[in-house]
Amino acid sequence: MVSPLLLRHFLTRSRQFFAGKEIVSRDYGGLFRYDYGRFYERTARLANVLAGLGVGPGDRVGTLAWNNHRHLELYFAVPCSGAVLHTLNIRLFRDQLVYVINHAADRVIFVDEDLLPVLEDVAGELKTVEHFVVMTDRKECPATRLAPVHLYEDLLAGAAPDYAFPEDMEENSAAAMCYTTATTGDPKGVVYSHRGLYLHSLAFLMADTIGLSERDCMLPVVPMFHANAWGLPFSAALAGSRQVFPGSRPTPADLAGLIETEKVTVAAGVPTVWMGLLELLEREEHDLSSLRVVVCGGSAAPRALLEAYDRRGITIVHAYGMTETSPLATVSRPVSRMDDWPADRRYQVRAKQGWLVPGLEMRVVDDQGREAPRDGRAMGELWLKGPWVADGYYRDPERSRETFADGWLHTSDIVTVDTDGFIAIVDRSKDLIKSGGEWISSVDLENCIMSHPAVAEAAVIAVPHPKWVERPLACVVLKAAYRDQVDEAALLEFLAGKVIRWWLPDRVVFLDEIPKTSVGKFSKKRLRELLERGEI
């Protein structure tokens, strides 16, 4: 019972049982289709290519790519041959990108054709990269300043189609890594082991989480450079699900089209994706009835979003996790004892982050280091541990010590826990608004504002206050149809019955959009900068 837990198993299993099952990839020229059998062969070729480029065990291989089939091939060829997949976040600022490539010491970088300019811009500062490989459908390499440069398809065509993926690797060896941006300082690297990704993949297959199945068709909208697309390409290969990759810069119309034509059953992405799709659905007819579940995570899904999708017969399941947790940590599916609860109370549950996935352990710890009572009101910081929770940051002992103490990951997420054990994130510890000795949850306020029918997006930040220390400021984006139709007074009146009086924002500003982080979350850091410069 000591067989190592390696990603290789997913690869060989998918070839053995699902060779004819389809993988669809939205490519520059349209939809590319193949199956797990051909996927296996190309992945074996790619492993030979890596060996030919001098990539050895433990070497880091960078990818700067969208969600497509070539990226999927890298997801397996790199770790299963013993190297480490380093997915580069295409939305990092220039200096961050230079930092993470040099810090990880990537030896080769695979880049999607339309992301070439991003890489060319930093290439002169990269200290360890020996080869660039361009992924494109074209027969000729696009003009580029990168050197030495190769064409992905040429390399595959020239490689042998057989490769003996090692069976005897240490299961704790690194399989992949991903950097997460920090509030201050450089991005922090999280390393995923084969064992961690293997066990995390099992978690998605459980009936009480997402229950990913051979019967599913899975569409990862969450980028493959964001915590391994939440591990879904791995889980789907293990389950034998059909996979549909949305490619470069998918619009809501692209997503609706893919779901409709490919009969997607499970889709996963951040709330802003589903908000965007909802706006489209309010204007156009699309048959999305194949969807069994939409996994929504990365930041809190407002209850109004769950309700809006329910009205269209689509179930959103709220999940929570972080780069440091592979990422799946909680899923908010009502448990059996809630079946008789009224709809309103069930929505309250579904809007929470939910229930700890089997395998992980948690603590909720208050300012004084005590376990917070499970009453749904007391706030504390969420601590996590378990077989797919990281133990530290890559080559960063100081920040590792801060975040990983006593064997627990200190998430910086302030949560409540109810009597059923469901957690609700109240705020990031740095986003809490400390008003007159009490805490105001920026997240709760945002959800309340976004339940107004005219509001598309809302973000609440703290502004310094001479008497109360901090007071809330609401930044609001109205839906196109309501632009200039709703003012501050109307919004405050809407909120008045819904939140405690002293939670009411001191000011509401209307923006054209809320600035987003590189992974599509509201960027409160950017809002604070705008505020400091007097621009909002």
Add this chain to the structure above:
Amino acid sequence: MVSPLLLRHFLTRSRQFFAGKEIVSRDYGGLFRYDYGRFYERTARLANVLAGLGVGPGDRVGTLAWNNHRHLELYFAVPCSGAVLHTLNIRLFRDQLVYVINHAADRVIFVDEDLLPVLEDVAGELKTVEHFVVMTDRKECPATRLAPVHLYEDLLAGAAPDYAFPEDMEENSAAAMCYTTATTGDPKGVVYSHRGLYLHSLAFLMADTIGLSERDCMLPVVPMFHANAWGLPFSAALAGSRQVFPGSRPTPADLAGLIETEKVTVAAGVPTVWMGLLELLEREEHDLSSLRVVVCGGSAAPRALLEAYDRRGITIVHAYGMTETSPLATVSRPVSRMDDWPADRRYQVRAKQGWLVPGLEMRVVDDQGREAPRDGRAMGELWLKGPWVADGYYRDPERSRETFADGWLHTSDIVTVDTDGFIAIVDRSKDLIKSGGEWISSVDLENCIMSHPAVAEAAVIAVPHPKWVERPLACVVLKAAYRDQVDEAALLEFLAGKVIRWWLPDRVVFLDEIPKTSVGKFSKKRLRELLERGEI
């Protein structure tokens, strides 16, 4: 990502999230009900009891017990405190029982009140046992020759209710063990590690296997002394399922009653259990509509059984495994591409042993050591490996070498594999009938005979033949209503159109019952002995 995979997680998780969820146990005096919260407290007390009896890390603790809540407490208290749970098969022959207790060197044995005579009979020959603990609802210990003897409930009442289950055990440490009878020689011990049982438990939670869920109510009919009741009490605790234990010697009427009153959704047991229940259902009305799935394993489920339950709206899922595989290895659920197949073809699939559970690997190897083609016809021996497959037999290097070679478990099961990767067991290698250089599958013949409406049970064995080497003999039990109504000629005529001519049994004998093994399977060994003695 190196947190050890320990059964402790199941225990603490069930307390944290399912403290109020019910566990029901059919006791001598009726139904005993409590919840995971009280279960945790009693399990902690039991861990203190074990320490008080001098049980240390790695020590073996024997149980001679039915499926009940006390046995469940032992399932967790023993391994989670660092000792090894040794479930004794109550149906072993006397000498085998002496052998396994001495071979495992059990230090304490926990015994159910009504199994006292079994233990008293062998007590004089036990070399390592220092304490006996009697499990009963009575306040006084029943008269017994066992010494020193304790009452379970007294020990628990006197123990502290808190216990710090260790978090830092090695995940490969032994958690449980179970002996499997051998065709020749003494029983062979299989040791389960925490890691193995943990990963095996996850397998039952996957949507494509059984999908055990917090919403389920699980009834293990398979004995808790038989491969840990297929690991279901562990899986159910992890999932947070309600659990119902059927207690001592449950009859079909007891099972029907429990399913009906407790609204059981998942039940698990060997085919003979479901055949017995079916006979009852043919005579009496019972509402078993709560059943979502009946897991049937241990020996092959005849297609006729699947069809009979389907007609009653109950889905039997055929599963396969062995003591050496924890046991779950395959599950026979049709995959999505079979959805459009005609009913007949789908039944053919469901009657197979099925599809390899995610996590395991297999080979099917013919006489010449070559991989058998996946054409649904070529036969070969099934080899298995994976994180919940044993690596050897306990302190038995010689037989370990025979069965575990090249890192694979050689199952001795002769199977075919079809193009979808579904395996079908054709026979045990020793039960195959070698007739004139060709193989006849005793299992296929039995299934065919059991599809006759008058037949309750059928077992086919080889008889020596001067010309053909071996020829089949059919041993048949008729249903009560058909006794003496069907003769050999009628049965052979029924078979004539269904099997190849040279597969037709040379002789059919009618018996009152087929002798069973200690785990309820047809005992062909016993039939061969009867044949040798001229008694059939």
